[in-house]
Amino acid sequence: MHIPxxxxxxxxxxxxxxxxxxxxxxxxxxxxxxxxxxxxxxLGLTAAFVFASxxxxxxxxxxxxxxxxxxxxxxxxxxxxAAVIVITSVLVVQCFLFADGGVSALxxxxxxxxxxxxxVGYAIYAAMHKVYSGIRGTIVAASFASWCSAVxxxxxxxxxxxxxxxxxxxxxxxxxxxxxALIGIGEGLITALVLAALHATRPELLRAEDESxxxxxxxxxxxxxxxxxxxxxxxxVPFASPLPDGLERVAKDLGFDYTAAKHPxxxxxxxxxxxxxxxxxxxxxxxxxxxGVVAVFALSxxxxxxLFPRGGKTVQQKP
Amino acid sequence: MHRLSAGAKMSGALLxxxxxxxxxxxxxxxxxxxFGGLITAARVSRVPARFLVRRLxxxxxxxxxxxxxxxxxxxxxxxxxxxxxxxxxxxxxxLLLTNTTSFSTMLEVLRKLRISPTFITILALMYRYLFxxxxxMERMQRARMSRSFTKGDRRxxxxxxxxxxxxxxxxSERAERIYAAMCARGWQ
Numbered sequence: 001m002h003i004p005x006x007x008x009x010x011x012x013x014x015x016x017x018x019x020x021x022x023x024x025x026x027x028x029x030x031x032x033x034x035x036x037x038x039x040x041x042x043l044g045l046t047a048a049f050v051f052a053s054x055x056x057x058x059x060x061x062x063x064x065x066x067x068x069x070x071x072x073x074x075x076x077x078x079x080x081x082a083a084v085i086v087i088t089s090v091l092v093v094q095c096f097l098f099a100d101g102g103v104s105a106l107x108x109x110x111x112x113x114x115x116x117x118x119x120v121g122y123a124i125y126a127a128m129h130k131v132y133s134g135i136r137g138t139i140v141a142a143s144f145a146s147w148c149s150a151v152x153x154x155x156x157x158x159x160x161x162x163x164x165x166x167x168x169x170x171x172x173x174x175x176x177x178x179x180x181a182l183i184g185i186g187e188g189l190i191t192a193l194v195l196a197a198l199h200a201t202r203p204e205l206l207r208a209e210d211e212s213x214x215x216x217x218x219x220x221x222x223x224x225x226x227x228x229x230x231x232x233x234x235x236x237v238p239f240a241s242p243l244p245d246g247l248e249r250v251a252k253d254l255g256f257d258y259t260a261a262k263h264p265x266x267x268x269x270x271x272x273x274x275x276x277x278x279x280x281x282x283x284x285x286x287x288x289x290x291x292g293v294v295a296v297f298a299l300s301x302x303x304x305x306x307l308f309p310r311g312g313k314t315v316q317q318k319p
Numbered sequence: 320m321h322r323l324s325a326g327a328k329m330s331g332a333l334l335x336x337x338x339x340x341x342x343x344x345x346x347x348x349x350x351x352x353x354f355g356g357l358i359t360a361a362r363v364s365r366v367p368a369r370f371l372v373r374r375l376x377x378x379x380x381x382x383x384x385x386x387x388x389x390x391x392x393x394x395x396x397x398x399x400x401x402x403x404x405x406x407x408x409x410x411x412x413x414l415l416l417t418n419t420t421s422f423s424t425m426l427e428v429l430r431k432l433r434i435s436p437t438f439i440t441i442l443a444l445m446y447r448y449l450f451x452x453x454x455x456m457e458r459m460q461r462a463r464m465s466r467s468f469t470k471g472d473r474r475x476x477x478x479x480x481x482x483x484x485x486x487x488x489x490x491s492e493r494a495e496r497i498y499a500a501m502c503a504r505g506w507q
Binding site: 004009043059077099166195 | 332333336337339340341374378382386398401402403404405406407408409410413414416417422425435437438440441442443444445446447448449451452453455456475476477479480481482483484485486487488490491493494495497498501
């Protein structure tokens with residue numbers, strides 16, 4: 001999902017860079033206000049750990065292989081702000097040391113993988129864990145949230161590419177999101193299994209974060225939400241909106257409607273879908289999306305029962 | 320080239336990449352000029368050409384994979400060519416920069432730019448322990464392989480995640496030790 005240089009045009013580069021600089025600044029401020037300096041080495045080491053575990057590939061259907069992003073795993077273990085900083089460091093080092101992901105696309109990559117993935121993933125995790133507590137709840141919430149984080153990050157990536165006029169939204173959406181819906185299953189499985197392994201060997205690592213890992217600072221939480229929503233409005237909503245003139249409307253509102261003139265192929269998919277396709281096309285997309293989400297949720301619940309058949313009471317029993 | 324100030328090299332590389340992605344494609348001479356400039360810079364800095372080409376070829380499939388999608392639209396050939404030219408030139412720029420500048424001098428430049436010192440410390444620590452942890456992971460894999468006979472697919476996921484979990488435990492323990500050592504040497 002690392003976007004190389006040359007795929008994004010200037011306005012997308014500026015928008016994504018501004019959003020990610022703001023997001024990382026919020027994370028650093030929150031980290032400094034909340035945490036002790038003793039956590040600085042932990043963050044550096046966790047960044048190195050995420051990098052090392054991204055080198056372990058797991059098989060995805062069809063002979064391809066994927067690797068862990070680790071955004072939700074880090075957010076669960078260290079808290080969301082720490083996860084933003086950790087994944088950003090990983091991306092910076094990958095970009096400048098290993099030429100993995102472009103320099104001009106660093107903002108976009110940070111936004112997708114270091115802001116949207118851990119923040120949205122953690123929000124889903126925290127909300128689900130509130131309803132379903134215990135270790136089984138952790139497993140269900142973690143695997144489901146990891147899958148969502150991979151898919152949402154890939155949707156943002158598609159939106160940025162489409163906004164740049166590089167690839168048409170409809171084909172890129174099918175390719176990127178389809179692949180990442182599969183990779184996301186691996187991501188969810190690994191995240192859940194790692195948490196289960198930590199629960200078996202070092203349960204205190206998980207419990208410590210249950211108490212302090214929450215986004216305690218309401219202001220930080222609001223700022224994160226604002227940044228993610230702005231990003232989704234810019235990159236995803238113009239294309240995903242079922243309104244026929246959604247793209248033109250938003251483009252005009254934001255003052256870059258000249259792109260529509262410059263890239264006449266960009267709104268074209270909507271032209272094709274508008275008449276015969278919109279009801280069938282949009283509805284079937286929504287239905288298949290819902291079926292996919294429900295299936296992944298069922299898989300997560302199943303996984304938690306396989307891993308912990310005796311119920312979710314083990315956390316409370318341990319002293 | 321190796322001895323030039325890191326700040327000059329970094330800002331030069333950033334400016335060049337900025338130009339590469341913003342200059343419209345009809346100014347073909349600009350891209351030729353950038354290409355020539357990069358080759359000269361590689362020659363002057365004596366980065367082996369074979370090494371650069373090998374790295375480029377290694378990274379190119381990622382570019383091509385996404386770029387192929389642009390062929391599916393009308394007039395996609397121009398977009399496709401533009402992407403390939405731009406990303407290849409930018410990749411070459413970054414490869415040249417990283418092979419003539421050490422990471423710690425780049426961090427020094429960031430420090431002068433008043434980027435948050437916390438973030439720079441985290442980056443420096445990450446860079447320092449990156450290869451340590453990768454080695455540690457390889458040792459763990461080797462130890463596991465020498466003790467187990469089968470490489471069954473069924474247990475692959477379990478093994479992968481226990482390895483990752485154990486790696487996290489070890490890195491957080493190492494972080495504790497590092498913090499103690501940093502405090503003992505009068506850090507902050």
